[in-house]
Amino acid sequence: MVLDILSWIFLVAGGLLGIIGGIGIHRFPDFFTRLHAAGTTDTLCAALILIGLGLQSGLTLASFKLVLIFAFILFTSPTASHALANAALHGGLEPLLDDAEEEAGS
Template sequence: MNLALIIDLASWVCLLAGSFFCVVGGIGLLRMPDFYTRVHAASLTDTLGAGLILLGLLLQAGFTLVGAKLVMIGLLIFFASPTGSHALTRAALVRGIAPQLADPPEASSSKP
């Protein structure tokens, strides 16, 4: 019974922390100045936000089929989300969307 309480508590902490990271990722998506930095903010939601929420649910589910499916969702995000981000940024670079850089290499500067 005591152990159940500890597991419940841990899963709540994971769910709340995951929710926090998700919302921070959303805020970053709005605050960041250009496309490439927005992808960084969104990867916060994709990795730690999603991971912690899934971990919280996994602690509730335990070693069941439901837990196995949660692990599957986690692995899917783990493998697919970076591939998606890479495809997106590469397509943007090929399209000619120049990133704003802190110290521009040699050509025209964009950041004030």
């Protein structure tokens, strides 16, 4: 019963994080900032959902597979992000940068 409640919390929190990340890639102004929003959903959202599922399966082979899925996502996600950012920079995409006006404003 306690596990069920914990699972609920983890799954809902993970789902919400995913949606927030989805909003993020629409809200942020350019490609490089959207990359950060997508990174959010890749790490913590996946972790929370997989932990939530792992609590339901207990110590079984299913949990082992969940850990493996998480490890794969954790290893491949930064590589893909880096490759994307690098390709975008070499492809001539100028990142939208913030200069002195923000410092004066904040």
